[in-house]
Amino acid sequence: xxxxLALLTAxxxxxxxxxxxxPTAAFGPLATVPEGPPLSLETRVSTPxxxxxxTSTAYVKVQLTGRxxxxxxxxxxxxxxxxxxxxxxxxVKMDRAKEAAIQAISKLSPQDIVSxxxxxxxxxxxxxxxxxxxxxxLFDAVRRIHAGGDTALFAGVSKGAAEVRKxxxxxxVNRVLLLSDGLANVGPSTPADLGALGASLVREGxxxxxxxxxxxxxxxxxxxxxxQSDGNHAxxxxxxxxxxxxxxxxxxxxxxxxxxVQLRLDCGDGVRPVRVLGRPADIIxxxxxxxxxxxxxxxxxxxxxxxxxxxxAPNERRTLATVSATYGxxxxxxxxxxxxxxxxxxxxxxxxxxxxxxxxxxISAVEHIANERNALAVSMRDRGDVQQARQLLQQNAxxxxxxxxxxxxxxxxxxxxxxxxxxxxxxGENWNRQRKTMRKKQLKLELQQMY
Amino acid sequence: xxxxRLRLPLxxxxxxATGLAVFTGLRLAGEDRRRVEAEWRRLxxxxxEGHARGVGALLTDRVAxxxxxxxxxxxxxxxxRARLRKGVWxxxxxxxxxxxxxxxxxxxxxxxxxxxxxxRSRPAWSRGLTAExxxxxxxxxxxxAPARSWQWRTWYWGxxxxxxxxxxxxxxxxxxxxxxxxxxxxxxxxxxPADAAEEPASRLVDEAGRDxxxxxAPESAPAAESLDVPLPAPLSNWHLRRASTPPxxxxxxxxxxxxxxxxxxxxxxxxxxxxxxxxxxxxxAMQRVTFVNQVSHExxxxxxxxxxxxxxxxxxxxxxPDDPARRHLGVVIAESQRLSxxxxxxxTFARSQRxxxxxxxxxxxxxxxxxxVVEGFAPALQARGIEVSLDLQAPSPRALDPxxxxxxxxxLIGNVEKYASAGRWLGVSARVEDDRVMLRVSDRxxxxxAGARERVFAPFERLDDxxxxxxxxxxxxxxxARELARLHGGDVCLLPTEVGACFEVTLTGAAA
Numbered sequence: 020x021x022x023x024l025a026l027l028t029a030x031x032x033x034x035x036x037x038x039x040x041x042p043t044a045a046f047g048p049l050a051t052v053p054e055g056p057p058l059s060l061e062t063r064v065s066t067p068x069x070x071x072x073x074t075s076t077a078y079v080k081v082q083l084t085g086r087x088x089x090x091x092x093x094x095x096x097x098x099x100x101x102x103x104x105x106x107x108x109x110x111v112k113m114d115r116a117k118e119a120a121i122q123a124i125s126k127l128s129p130q131d132i133v134s135x136x137x138x139x140x141x142x143x144x145x146x147x148x149x150x151x152x153x154x155x156x157l158f159d160a161v162r163r164i165h166a167g168g169d170t171a172l173f174a175g176v177s178k179g180a181a182e183v184r185k186x187x188x189x190x191x192v193n194r195v196l197l198l199s200d201g202l203a204n205v206g207p208s209t210p211a212d213l214g215a216l217g218a219s220l221v222r223e224g225x226x227x228x229x230x231x232x233x234x235x236x237x238x239x240x241x242x243x244x245x246x247q248s249d250g251n252h253a254x255x256x257x258x259x260x261x262x263x264x265x266x267x268x269x270x271x272x273x274x275x276x277x278x279x280v281q282l283r284l285d286c287g288d289g290v291r292p293v294r295v296l297g298r299p300a301d302i303i304x305x306x307x308x309x310x311x312x313x314x315x316x317x318x319x320x321x322x323x324x325x326x327x328x329x330x331x332a333p334n335e336r337r338t339l340a341t342v343s344a345t346y347g348x349x350x351x352x353x354x355x356x357x358x359x360x361x362x363x364x365x366x367x368x369x370x371x372x373x374x375x376x377x378x379x380x381x382i383s384a385v386e387h388i389a390n391e392r393n394a395l396a397v398s399m400r401d402r403g404d405v406q407q408a409r410q411l412l413q414q415n416a417x418x419x420x421x422x423x424x425x426x427x428x429x430x431x432x433x434x435x436x437x438x439x440x441x442x443x444x445x446x447g448e449n450w451n452r453q454r455k456t457m458r459k460k461q462l463k464l465e466l467q468q469m470y
Numbered sequence: 471x472x473x474x475r476l477r478l479p480l481x482x483x484x485x486x487a488t489g490l491a492v493f494t495g496l497r498l499a500g501e502d503r504r505r506v507e508a509e510w511r512r513l514x515x516x517x518x519e520g521h522a523r524g525v526g527a528l529l530t531d532r533v534a535x536x537x538x539x540x541x542x543x544x545x546x547x548x549x550x551r552a553r554l555r556k557g558v559w560x561x562x563x564x565x566x567x568x569x570x571x572x573x574x575x576x577x578x579x580x581x582x583x584x585x586x587x588x589x590r591s592r593p594a595w596s597r598g599l600t601a602e603x604x605x606x607x608x609x610x611x612x613x614x615a616p617a618r619s620w621q622w623r624t625w626y627w628g629x630x631x632x633x634x635x636x637x638x639x640x641x642x643x644x645x646x647x648x649x650x651x652x653x654x655x656x657x658x659x660x661x662x663p664a665d666a667a668e669e670p671a672s673r674l675v676d677e678a679g680r681d682x683x684x685x686x687a688p689e690s691a692p693a694a695e696s697l698d699v700p701l702p703a704p705l706s707n708w709h710l711r712r713a714s715t716p717p718x719x720x721x722x723x724x725x726x727x728x729x730x731x732x733x734x735x736x737x738x739x740x741x742x743x744x745x746x747x748x749x750x751x752x753x754x755a756m757q758r759v760t761f762v763n764q765v766s767h768e769x770x771x772x773x774x775x776x777x778x779x780x781x782x783x784x785x786x787x788x789x790x791p792d793d794p795a796r797r798h799l800g801v802v803i804a805e806s807q808r809l810s811x812x813x814x815x816x817x818t819f820a821r822s823q824r825x826x827x828x829x830x831x832x833x834x835x836x837x838x839x840x841x842x843v844v845e846g847f848a849p850a851l852q853a854r855g856i857e858v859s860l861d862l863q864a865p866s867p868r869a870l871d872p873x874x875x876x877x878x879x880x881x882l883i884g885n886v887e888k889y890a891s892a893g894r895w896l897g898v899s900a901r902v903e904d905d906r907v908m909l910r911v912s913d914r915x916x917x918x919x920a921g922a923r924e925r926v927f928a929p930f931e932r933l934d935d936x937x938x939x940x941x942x943x944x945x946x947x948x949x950x951a952r953e954l955a956r957l958h959g960g961d962v963c964l965l966p967t968e969v970g971a972c973f974e975v976t977l978t979g980a981a982a
Binding site: 143168180302 | 547548551555556557558559561575578579580581582583584628629650651652653655656657659660664665681682683684685686688
């Protein structure tokens with residue numbers, strides 16, 4: 020991330036706009052006077068100089084960066100720990116999960132809200148949503164968990180979300196933390212079912228972070244639930260590491276600076292939005308919208324849009340898009356907005372086009388394209404085309420290597436290495452683990468997750 | 471000794487009664503079980519119905535926001551999209567104009583998600599969004615508010631049931647708002663209990679019988695699910711199910727067995743009662759006999775003296791037949807003879823009961839014996855106007871016990887005097903066949919009913935009151951007659967006759 024930031028500063032973008040906006044609508048009691056906007060908006064284009072007289076493609080990158088947060092200012096969290104206690108959790112996994120949950124709870128402050136939900140075939144609300152002040156009771160509830168039964172994952176998440184909903188409030192970080200080691204087999208259990216549930220929850224401001232434990236869980240389902248709800252996802256092969264991930268998640272959650280981020284791009288004349296790379300977004304006509312449930316301190320979230328430019332005359336300046344973002348300021352609990360725009364100038368000088376290329380945007384584009392190919396390789400492998408999948412991954416690695424040579428970006432080199440490793444583990448007992456790793460990395464890159 | 475003979479029919483009757491009781495008990499128990507089961511079902515179904523109502527309320531609660539959403543429909547697609555984006559449990563909607571053309575999402579610019587929505591909701595709108603009530607429309611609500619401008623619409627696509635809210639706007643436009651399927655499921659689950667131990671194992675199943683949600687105590691063994699409550703419309707294809715093992719089962723069975731046990735107890739109780747009753751009757755009769763027996767012994771000697779001196783007096787006085795004194799004396803003699811027979815009978819019966827009856831066979835001429843006995847009865851028979859007809863063909867002596875044979879004849883003739891005087895005729899015959907002596911005593915009285923032919927020989931048996939009214943007797947005359955005849959290797963039988971009765975006495979007595 021640091022390297023990327025360094026690159027960004029090195030390549031001064033054409034049109035950078037940062038507008039700290041005025042508060043528009045209150046969405047909660049005014050608590051503290053904001054010290055400054057928690058988010059900064061930056062818009063860049065891959066080719067600030069576009070080739071004149073021809074149809075061309077450009078990438079628009081809109082970045083939102085969270086301001087660093089003082090420790091004292093951390094927002095309260097409202098979290099439901101949803102723990103799989105199906106038969107497969109029996110033994111060490113259950114013990115570690117309990118330890119991790121107890122440790123996580125012990126780190127909560129009294130103004131935080133926590134609930135504990137377990138599920139197997141049925142769902143139990145062990146501790147309804149409550150302030151994390153009486154920790155002994157919560158610890159007792161966790162210690163009473165005994166593994167056994169099937170996996171009603173959908174119901175577990177639903178009930179966990181219902182507990183979060185009891186104290187649902189903008190200004191809190193509302194989150195369901197799902198831990199599962201198995202395949203959902205009671206109730207709705209397809210990735211689409213769970214994804215749709217996540218998409219609905221995030222519209223209320225509830226994200227679902229999913230922890231896949233061991234090698235038996237359904238990574239498609241767990242990543243889709245996290246993706247649609249803008250939560251995090253982790254593949255935790257060894258239960259001994261659970262505690263560390265609980266810490267990571269709660270630490271991250273406590274670092275949210277902005278919530279309910281709505282980002283909108285309206286493309287200008289002669290600009291056709293083709294696709295959004297990475298995160299889910301809606302393209303309707305010439306407008307593009309996406310939303311993020313939260314942005315963390317020091318996190319940069321971006322939207323990468325591929326556009327098609329109709330031929331332009333030399334020296335013509337064309338606005339590619341106007342950008343607007345609205346979000347909830349967690350510190351001040353006020354709804355704020357940011358806006359900016361991005362433009363290109365057409366030129367007949369091909370060399371100038373090449374020289375002016377924004378490498379940071381291009382690197383992002385390469386990352387996302389490589390990521391999509393990586394996901395495509397998984398689908399091929401799922402169909403049984405091992406050979407074809409391997410070939411695609413190797414091509415992807417070679418392509419990344421080319422781009423690394425060109426842009427000198429360490430992130431591309433890492434991606435190249437990942438793809439080579441993926442290509443070598445498409446068969447045998449390695450494949451299950453590798454698939455989980457691939458899904459995890461794909462999601463992390465797609466949503467620019469913190470871990 | 472009537473009770474032992476009555477025991478069989480009584481047992482049969484008791485068995486029949488028991489059978490009836492058991493049958494009725496079974497019927498009643500079955501009826502009771504069905505009733506208890508129905509009641510139990512109603513009671514155990516109540517919580518499920520409560521849950522179903524809770525889910526129904528969820529949808530009722532959805533109506534107001536949906537009406538608000540569709541009431542003032544934004545004019546531009548962007549504004550409508552902004553509003554839909556704020557929806558938590560709905561995300562997509564379509565608007566059709568009065569002609570049924572889809573105007574939103576606009577064909578010119580649709581997001582991929584909108585296109586997907588139109589595709590999956592096609593079953594809901596492809597046949598038009600006109601006001602005709604879908605089959606699953608909430609009929610009750612529709613009847614209450616016939617002018618209602620909205621209805622639920624369900625359709626099936628992909629994973630299963632989808633639910634939409636269809637609104638007819640005053641300007642003729644129609645709006646279909648899709649309720650997010652996953653969210654609907656999650657909200658339905660939220661209305662159902664979570665904690666395991668509170669309720670028995672229950673489940674929410676979808677239209678294909680797949681589990682959507684499971685709650686309640688874990689099942690120890692999969693039981694047949696007999697409780698089935700559909701959710702209210704429009705989700706009536708989803709069902710709440712629960713296994714039900716009626717506790718009434720055990721209860722009813724217990725009741726049934728208790729009923730049978732009670733019936734059996736009643737049966738055996740009845741038998742015991744009958745047994746004790748009959749034993750008591752016999753005991754009482756025996757006590758009576760014993761008492762009479764002892765008294766009779768005491769009476770026998772003075773009576774013998776009375777009789778002897780009365781007969782002596784009759785001979786010594788030599789009165790003319792018309793003399794009233796002679797007539798009076800005749801009565802004294804006849805009555806003392808009757809008393810003697812009575813006492814002899816009682817003593818003989820008592821001996822027979824103690825198995826002490828023995829014969830003292832001496833050469834006896836049957837004809838003479840018959841004449842002697844009939845002679846003794848002459849005054850009594852005359853007094854009742856009974857004509858006597860003798861047919862005597864056994865003039866040679868036979869080895870018989872004259873006292874016993876006399877007692878047999880006396881009892882038979884005494885019966886004619888007592889019961890058959892209405893026939894005004896007595897026939898006595900005697901004949902011999904090889905070493906057997908046959909005596910017959912016939913009358914033209916009321917006779918003996920066919921059903922009572924054997925019964926008359928039982929001790930203490932007397933025919934109905936009509937026959938015995940005003941007649942004294944111990945009820946052991948025929949019993950003793952038969953007993954004595956059988957001691958002679960013969961019997962006393964009642965021969966079938968057209969009128970009256972005819973007793974035949976068979977005696978084995980070799981020529982002496």
